Amino acid sequence: MTESSSTSAHKPTAGQWERALSSEWLARGQEAYIRRQRYAINFATATVRFFKRMVTTPDAANDVVSQLRSALERCDELTFNETPDAFAYLLWHQIDRYHRVSQTLDRLFQLGILPLAKPGRPLRVLEVGSGPAPASYAAIDYYAVLADWAKSRSEVFQISSNTEAHTLDRGRAWQQIVHGLSEELLNIEDRQSLRERGPFRTRFFNITYPEFENFSPGQLHINARERMKREILDEDELWQFQLDTDYQDLNQYAATRVSPSAYDLIIVANFVTSSSMMDSFKAELENLANSLVPGGILLTLSGRNQKYKDLWKDYAALPHVNRLEHVVDEVMQAHQDPEVHGRVTRSTVSLLTHLEVLAEQGLDKAELPQDINEAMRLPLTDPSSIASVQAVTYPTFQVHGFVRRDRAISTRDRKRIAGRRGADADA
Ligand SMILES: C[S@@+](CC[C@H](N)C(=O)[O-])C[C@H]1O[C@@H](n2cnc3c(N)ncnc32)[C@H](O)[C@@H]1O
Known part of the structure; x- marks a missing residue:
């Protein structure tokens, strides 16, 4: 038993427990870190293998290459009904997003606001505008390792390792991708669990809901x-x-x-990208704010320019969102951990190289970013490729978190009432 759990006379709250243990849970090189890295390697391996298994002809590769630029810069313009769009997106974003979400869950743990479910019930996650569901895969892995870690240390908090993920996206190509990717993961995990017994992880094989409207x-x-x-x-x-x-x-x-009426964790990542989208989905976005269990958190991940500042300010002011406590408003740097940075870059380079070999006109049409181009020039096995991989940069991203504290009145009303009480007391 740890110091935090054995010496305190009273059982700490989940938040106190998380804050007290965060440096141990997040310590690089420790057992939990190593297992998390192994799961992340499995995820990257499955993504790369699945991609290479599906994109096998020059025509298929050309089609993906022609979407690479849009998938990187203008994915709002893609419908994701066709597989080339979806594979181009997978190449740039799947492994990157998995890690950004993991990193965000780490931050929640540090702040003592990571939702936990007791063993015996699943922790429920909803991923809105999920695309290939990177957040769901990340959350499933995250809670499996955390639960196992807490169990192995006989922690005062025991946690459900069963994460039930629901995804929502209208892009028709995602069904096949999520199905194939989950199967690929199972293949890898099956072989691994023959060697070592890891915790059980729930896998999902389709997109749960097709449309955000209504x-x-x-x-x-x-x-x-x-x-x-x-x-x-x-x-x-x-x-x-x-x-x-x-x-x-x-x-x-x-x-x-x-299906549940409320979730422990709702993730809206790179989904609301314009004020017109915010306006047209106001009611649905408010419904999300009403769909958290007590202690549940709604997370938004996005870019961080002025457009997004305005968007999230408007969102926080919506009446039902305003009832939640706005606990996170932070800019985070993606992939600060060199191990993660290297993995994300090397996976992307490996997939681009696969396309380059297959596609008749190579990658010329894709106009790759300069740093990625540099990283592709040397074979990954060449020791001097390390420097060019390290030189690839990733952007910062904005995270907002809104927690349901089971309060019946809005923050604005609470402040108003507190103000009035203060005024009465002064009178
Ligand atoms: C940029 S992707 C984000 C994917 C993922 N969340 C991520 O962070 O990588 C946005 C997704 O939202 C989906 N989308 C856009 N409008 C939608 C709607 N009205 N209903 C359901 N999905 C929608 C698109 O199909 C696309 O897959």
């Missing part, structure tokens, strides 16, 4: 619950539910078997 977890939950109740009542098992006296039980029974 999306409301609460409404979906109610509709599904009512449908299930009707089904139960139509079936012979009616005797199981003493309708008059136990109606509540039937309600509860159905509620636990359908």
